[in-house]
Amino acid sequence: MSSSFKDIHIGVAGSFPGYTQATIEQVVKELGGSFYYGVDDSFTHFITNQREVDRKNSRYIKAVKIYNCEIVSINWLLDSQREGKPLAVDNYALGITKDRVDGKNKANGSKKSPKKKRTLEEVFHEDEDGDEGEDGARKRVKDAQTVGSKKLNVPVDEACYLQGHSVYIDDAGLIWDAALNQTVAAANNNKFYRLQLLVDSTGQNFSAWTRWGRVGEVGQNALLGDNSLDTATREFEKKFKSKSGLAWEKRLDPPKKGKYTFIERNYEEDSDDEDDNAGGKKKKEEEKRPPVQCTLTAPVQDLMSFIFNKKHFMSVMASMSYDALKLPLGKLSKRTLRNGFQILKDLSELVANPALAQQKYDTSSAAAMADLSDQYFTTIPHVFGRNRPPVLNADAQIKKEIELLEALTEMEVANTIMESKQEDNVHELDRQFQSLGMEEMTALDHTSAEFKELNDYLHQSRGSTHSMAYKIINIFRIERQGETDRFQSSPYADLKNSNRRLLWHGSRSTNFGGILSQGLRIAPPEAPVSGYMFGKGVYFADMSSKSAGYTCSYNSGHTGLLLLCDVELGDPMLELNDSNYNAGSEVKAAGKYATLGRGQYIPGAWTDAGRVHEGLRGVQMPDSSAATATRNGRSGLYYNEYIVYDVAQIRQRYLFQVKIN
Numbered sequence: 001m002s003s004s005f006k007d008i009h010i011g012v013a014g015s016f017p018g019y020t021q022a023t024i025e026q027v028v029k030e031l032g033g034s035f036y037y038g039v040d041d042s043f044t045h046f047i048t049n050q051r052e053v054d055r056k057n058s059r060y061i062k063a064v065k066i067y068n069c070e071i072v073s074i075n076w077l078l079d080s081q082r083e084g085k086p087l088a089v090d091n092y093a094l095g096i097t098k099d100r101v102d103g104k105n106k107a108n109g110s111k112k113s114p115k116k117k118r119t120l121e122e123v124f125h126e127d128e129d130g131d132e133g134e135d136g137a138r139k140r141v142k143d144a145q146t147v148g149s150k151k152l153n154v155p156v157d158e159a160c161y162l163q164g165h166s167v168y169i170d171d172a173g174l175i176w177d178a179a180l181n182q183t184v185a186a187a188n189n190n191k192f193y194r195l196q197l198l199v200d201s202t203g204q205n206f207s208a209w210t211r212w213g214r215v216g217e218v219g220q221n222a223l224l225g226d227n228s229l230d231t232a233t234r235e236f237e238k239k240f241k242s243k244s245g246l247a248w249e250k251r252l253d254p255p256k257k258g259k260y261t262f263i264e265r266n267y268e269e270d271s272d273d274e275d276d277n278a279g280g281k282k283k284k285e286e287e288k289r290p291p292v293q294c295t296l297t298a299p300v301q302d303l304m305s306f307i308f309n310k311k312h313f314m315s316v317m318a319s320m321s322y323d324a325l326k327l328p329l330g331k332l333s334k335r336t337l338r339n340g341f342q343i344l345k346d347l348s349e350l351v352a353n354p355a356l357a358q359q360k361y362d363t364s365s366a367a368a369m370a371d372l373s374d375q376y377f378t379t380i381p382h383v384f385g386r387n388r389p390p391v392l393n394a395d396a397q398i399k400k401e402i403e404l405l406e407a408l409t410e411m412e413v414a415n416t417i418m419e420s421k422q423e424d425n426v427h428e429l430d431r432q433f434q435s436l437g438m439e440e441m442t443a444l445d446h447t448s449a450e451f452k453e454l455n456d457y458l459h460q461s462r463g464s465t466h467s468m469a470y471k472i473i474n475i476f477r478i479e480r481q482g483e484t485d486r487f488q489s490s491p492y493a494d495l496k497n498s499n500r501r502l503l504w505h506g507s508r509s510t511n512f513g514g515i516l517s518q519g520l521r522i523a524p525p526e527a528p529v530s531g532y533m534f535g536k537g538v539y540f541a542d543m544s545s546k547s548a549g550y551t552c553s554y555n556s557g558h559t560g561l562l563l564l565c566d567v568e569l570g571d572p573m574l575e576l577n578d579s580n581y582n583a584g585s586e587v588k589a590a591g592k593y594a595t596l597g598r599g600q601y602i603p604g605a606w607t608d609a610g611r612v613h614e615g616l617r618g619v620q621m622p623d624s625s626a627a628t629a630t631r632n633g634r635s636g637l638y639y640n641e642y643i644v645y646d647v648a649q650i651r652q653r654y655l656f657q658v659k660i661n
Helices: 021-031 050-054 058-063 074-083 098-102 120-124 133-142 229-244 276-288 298-307 310-319 334-352 356-361 365-379 395-419 428-436 449-460 483-488 509-518 544-551 583-589
Strands: 009-012 045-047 070-072 165-167 177-184 189-200 206-214 220-227 438-443 470-480 500-507 538-540 559-568 574-576 594-597 599-602 606-608 620-622 637-639 641-644 650-660
Touching (some): 009 021, 021 074, 021 483, 021 509, 045 058, 177 229, 177 365, 189 229, 298 428, 298 438, 298 470, 298 559, 298 650, 310 509, 334 356, 334 365, 334 395, 395 428, 395 509, 428 438, 428 509, 449 470, 449 559, 449 620, 470 483, 500 509, 500 538, 500 544, 509 559, 544 559, 544 650, 559 641, 574 583, 583 594
Parallel strands (some): 009 045, 045 070, 599 637
Antiparallel strands (some): 177 189, 189 206, 438 470, 470 650, 538 641, 559 650, 594 641, 606 620
C-alpha cells in the first residue's frame, strides 16, 4: 500500500472489459486510496469511458462539476498501479470534444488533429459571460440541488393532486424542490414542510406547491401563484425564507435557531437508460425478446433475492422509526449521514462530561442535550406519531441511533446495486451477484464433511442464556476479491505471535449488500466512540448465538445471515473484563492487535479449523465436541467478544443463511 494514494478519492461510471466496478474498487483500496459507488464532493479522480461522456451519464455530469476532479480512463488507474504512484492525467483525460459538440466527424482514414477536450461545465456555460472563479466552483460542489441535465425526473410530492406536472429545473440546472424539517421535543413538535415549484406539461403554467404537518402524516397543503413563472418563483422563495430564515440561494448555510432545517437530498438521474425517444421501440423489442435466464445456482439465486429484498429494507427502517418517505434510500446524501453521526458524537461527549455544556454551548447540560437531540431528529427524520420526540441523554439511546445510521449507510450500498443499470442480456439476480464482486460463492453439499463440521460449530456454540433454534437453509464458502492479497501484503501475514481464529459476525440481512461488496468496515470518524463497547472496530464472537442476536431476523422473515471469518488477533490480546471505549488506542499503544472482552462462558477447547477445509489449516476454532467451560475470576460479559481495529486482519470465509427462532 502506497502512502502516495492516501489522498486519492475515486468514483466510477460505465463498464470496462475485464473489470467490474468491484474489482476497480479493490485496486483502489489496495493502493491505499478511497473508492465511492455514488458521487462524492471529495473526488480527485473519476474513472469512466468516452461512451459515458458522450451520452452524459448522470454520475459523470456530477463529477465534472467537482472542483479539481480529473475525468480519466481506466488506463490511468492501471498504469498508476504499475508505477506505484498516481500518474499525471494528461494522457488519460476524457471529456466532450469540440468536434463532438459541433456534430462534426472526421472521415475514416483521415489524420486526426489533437482535440482540446472540454468539460461539460464549459459546454453548459459556453455562451455565458463572466467567470465564477474558484469560489463559485466550490459552491456548486457543495450543492446536490444543481444537476447537469434538465431531463432529470424529480418526483412530484406524493400528496399533490395536480396531473401532468413536473418539478421545475431552471436553465442553470437548479432543482426547485425543498424538504424542510423541524423537531422541538419541548413543544412536542416534529414537523415537515415540503415546497416545490411545479410546471405543467405545456411548460407555460407554473405554481408553488406547499404541504406541511407532523412527520408521518399527510398534513395540509396549498397551491400558490397565478400560473406565471415569476410569481411562482417569488412565492417559493418567500415561503422558503419564512420557514427556514434563509434565502433560497443560501440554503446550505447553517440552520437558523427556531426555524426549519433544509434537508439535502440526492437526485439520481435516469440517464443510464437509452434516449427517451427510443423508449417505445425498446419496449417493443423487449416484448419480443425471450426472458433472460439466470445463470446462478438455485441457492445463490435464493440468497440474492433475500439480500436485496426491498420489503426487508422497509421493515428495518420502520422498526427503527426512520421516516423512509421523507428521505428514501437513494435520496440520502453522505453529508446528511455525516451530520447525523457528528451530532451523536457531540451528544455522546455531553453524556460523558456534562460540564461541556457550559464550556461549549453556554447553557445547562439538559438544555444542550435537548437542543442537540432536536438537531439530530431534524437532520435524520423519525416518525414518532403523536408522541413527544425523545431527548437523547443516555449512551443506550445514542447507541440505538448509531445502529440506525450504520444500517442506513450499508443499505445505501445495497440500494445502489439494486438501482444500477439493468443490462438487456443479464438477469437481475446475475447483475446483483456480479456487483458484489465475489471471488467465490459456493453452496456446500449438505451431506459433505465440511457442511457437517460447520453445522456442529453453529449448533454447539449456542449460549445457555440464549434461547434460539437454528435451521440451516444453506452454507456458502466465500472469498471476497482482494481480501487474501490484502492480508498477504499486510504486516499481519508474518506475525511471529500469530493467533488466527474462525469467528462469528452477525448483521442485518439488509447490510450484506455492503458487507459482501465492500467488506466489513470500521465506523467513520464522525461516529461517537462511546457507541462501541470496546472502541471503533469490527466485533466477533466464538458463540454463534451472540452474533445471531445482531441479525435482527424478526425484520427478515425470521431468517438471518451469519459470517464466519478468519481473523488475525495476535497473541497476547488486550484482555478486558469491562467495556472500555478507548480500547482501540490502548491496543495500539501496547503493540497488540486485538481486544478480548472476557466472557464468563467460554469454549471448552480449541481445534485446528483444517478439519473443516484444508485452506483453514493453522486457524483455530472451538472444538464442538467439548462442553462449554466457565472462566475463573470476574467478567462483565457472559460471552467472549473479539475486536480488531484494522480490516486487513479479516477474511470472510463462510456465509450461513439460517432460520432463527
